[in-house]
Amino acid sequence: MSAIKETLSAYHAENQDGGFKLNQYDVKEVIGQGAFGVVHLAVDTTTGTQYAIKEFSKTRLRRRDRESQMRNNRGRVAGVSNLWGSDDDALNDEDPLRLVRKEIAIYKKLVHPNVVMLREVLDDPEHDALFMVFEMCMGxxxxxxxxxxxxxxxxxxxxxxxxxxxxxxxxxxxxxxxxxxxxxxxxxxxxxxxxxxxxxxxxxxxxxxxxxxxxxxxxxxxxxxxxxxxxxxxxxxxxxxxxxxxxxxxxxxxxxxxxxxxxxxxxxxxxxxxxxxxxxxxxxxxxxxxxxxxxxxxxxxxxxxxxxxxxxxxxxxxxxxxxxxxxxCHRVEVTDEEVKHAVKSIHNVVATIRALAHWRR
Missing domain, CATH: 1.10.510.10 (Transferase(Phosphotransferase) domain 1)
Structure with a gap:
C-alpha cells in the first residue's frame, strides 16, 4: 500500500504566472469546476509530479452533512453511518470540520488501482477554503x-x-x-x-x-x-x-x-x-x-x-x-489518531493569497 505523504510545515508564495503555492505544491490554472468548488492543476515542486487540487467550500460540505445528520435524527435507519458520535455532538461541536473529518480520513486510506487517490488535505481554519490534493489523471x-x-x-x-x-x-x-x-x-x-x-x-x-x-x-x-x-x-x-x-x-x-x-x-x-x-x-x-x-x-x-x-x-x-x-478487496481500518490528523491546517494562507491578488490589481 502506498503511504500518504504528510508535510511538516505550511507556507505560501506568489508565483510569476499568477498562481500560488500551498506547501510544496505550485498551484496553477483552473482545470475544472464542480458543485463544491474549483479544480486546479498543481505540481509538487519536490518531485515534479502533477496533482489535481480541489478547492472546496467548507460551508457547503458542512451543510450537506448537517442535513444528513438531521434527517437521520428524524428517523434513523439502522446501520446508516453516524461516524462522529452522537447527533447532538455532531451538530453542536465547535470544530467546523468535525462532520467531514472521518470521511476524509477514510478516503485518504483508500488505495486501489481503479480509485483516484487522495494524497492529503490542507485547511485554512480562518476561511472557508479546504484543499484536497488528488492524483492527476492526464487522460x-x-x-x-x-x-x-x-x-x-x-x-x-x-x-x-x-x-x-x-x-x-x-x-x-x-x-x-x-x-x-x-x-x-x-x-x-x-x-x-x-x-x-x-x-x-x-x-x-x-x-x-x-x-x-x-x-x-x-x-x-x-x-x-x-x-x-x-x-x-x-x-x-x-x-x-x-x-x-x-x-x-x-x-x-x-x-x-x-x-x-x-x-x-x-x-x-x-x-x-x-x-x-x-x-x-x-x-x-x-x-x-x-x-x-x-x-x-x-x-x-x-x-x-x-x-x-x-x-x-x-x-x-x-x-x-x-x-x-x-x-x-483489502479492508480499510481508520484509527482515532488518523481521524484527528486527517486535515492539515494552513493558517491564513487564503487571506494572504487574496491580499496578493488585490495588490497585483
Whole structure:
C-alpha cells in the first residue's frame, strides 16, 4: 500500500504566472469546476509530479452533512453511518470540520488501482477554503455523453476492459462500506497509460455493519435507479443503485448513448421507471443478458456484485477472469489518531493569497 505523504510545515508564495503555492505544491490554472468548488492543476515542486487540487467550500460540505445528520435524527435507519458520535455532538461541536473529518480520513486510506487517490488535505481554519490534493489523471474523462450529446461507442474489448476496472473499483468501495452514488462516464478518469479510475466522491455515503440502506437520493438523473426516483420507495439499497448506474455506464460504453432518455428530467425519470430496455437484436447474447440483468428495474431481482464479476460477458467466457475478490478487496481500518490528523491546517494562507491578488490589481 502506498503511504500518504504528510508535510511538516505550511507556507505560501506568489508565483510569476499568477498562481500560488500551498506547501510544496505550485498551484496553477483552473482545470475544472464542480458543485463544491474549483479544480486546479498543481505540481509538487519536490518531485515534479502533477496533482489535481480541489478547492472546496467548507460551508457547503458542512451543510450537506448537517442535513444528513438531521434527517437521520428524524428517523434513523439502522446501520446508516453516524461516524462522529452522537447527533447532538455532531451538530453542536465547535470544530467546523468535525462532520467531514472521518470521511476524509477514510478516503485518504483508500488505495486501489481503479480509485483516484487522495494524497492529503490542507485547511485554512480562518476561511472557508479546504484543499484536497488528488492524483492527476492526464487522460481525461472516460467519455463525454449526455441526453443531448451521443458519442462514439467503444470497441467491445475496450468496453469490457473498462467495465472490468469499474467493477473492481466499485467492489472495493462496497467492501469498505462506501457507496459512490454518482457513477457515470464523467466521473471515470483515465491515466496517461489508459487505466480507468473512479473519481468524485462528493455525494458518496459510508455505511456500517453491511447495512447499505439509503434514505435520500443523489447522483445524476439519467444514471439513477428506478427505486431512487419512485414516490413509493422511501429507502433503497445503495449498492444495488450503484450497480444500476454501472449498467447505464456500460450501455453508454457499448452504444455511445443513454438507455433511457426524455425531453425533461421528469420524462427521463418516467422512462427509467417504465420503459423496456431496447437492445439490438443482433447483439452478443451474453451482453444482452448482462445489460438486462443489471438494468433490472426491481432491485431485489437485479444482479449482485458476486454474480456480476463472474458473468460470461465480463470474463469473455472465462478468457479474461477478474482479480479474485480476496486480492481485490483489502479492508480499510481508520484509527482515532488518523481521524484527528486527517486535515492539515494552513493558517491564513487564503487571506494572504487574496491580499496578493488585490495588490497585483
Amino acid at each position: 481525461g474523462v472516460l467519455m463525454d455523453v449526455s441526453l443531448s450529446q451521443p458519442c462514439e461507442p467503444f470497441p467491445v474489448d475496450k468496453a469490457r476492459r473498462y467495465f472490468g476496472e469499474l467493477l473492481l473499483g466499485i467492489e472495493y468501495l462496497h467492501a469498505n462500506g462506501i457507496v459512490h452514488r454518482d457513477i457515470k462516464p464523467e466521473n471515470l478518469l483515465l491515466t496517461e497509460d489508459g487505466r480507468m479510475k473512479i473519481a468524485d466522491f462528493g455525494v458518496s455515503e459510508i455505511f456500517l455493519r453491511g447495512d447499505d440502506t439509503m434514505k435520500r437520493s443523489a447522483g445524476s438523473p439519467a444514471f439513477m435507479a428506478p427505486e431512487q426516483i419512485s414516490v413509493d420507495c422511501h429507502t433503497y439499497s445503495g449498492r444495488a443503485a450503484d450497480i444500476w448506474s454501472m449498467g447505464v455506464t456500460l450501455f453508454c460504453m457499448c452504444y455511445g448513448k443513454l438507455p433511457f432518455v426524455g425531453d425533461s428530467i421528469l420524462s427521463v425519470y418516467k422512462a427509467i421507471r417504465e420503459d423496456v430496455l431496447d437492445l439490438p437484436q443482433e447483439e452478443d447474447p451474453r451482453l444482452q443478458d448482462l445489460l438486462t440483468s443489471i438494468l433490472e428495474k426491481d432491485p431485489e431481482q437485479r444482479i449482485e456484485m458476486a454474480e456480476l464479476r463472474e458473468h460470461e460477458w465480463v470474463t469473455d467466457s472465462g478468457r479474461v477472469p477478474l482479480l479474485p475478490y480476496e486480492q481485490n
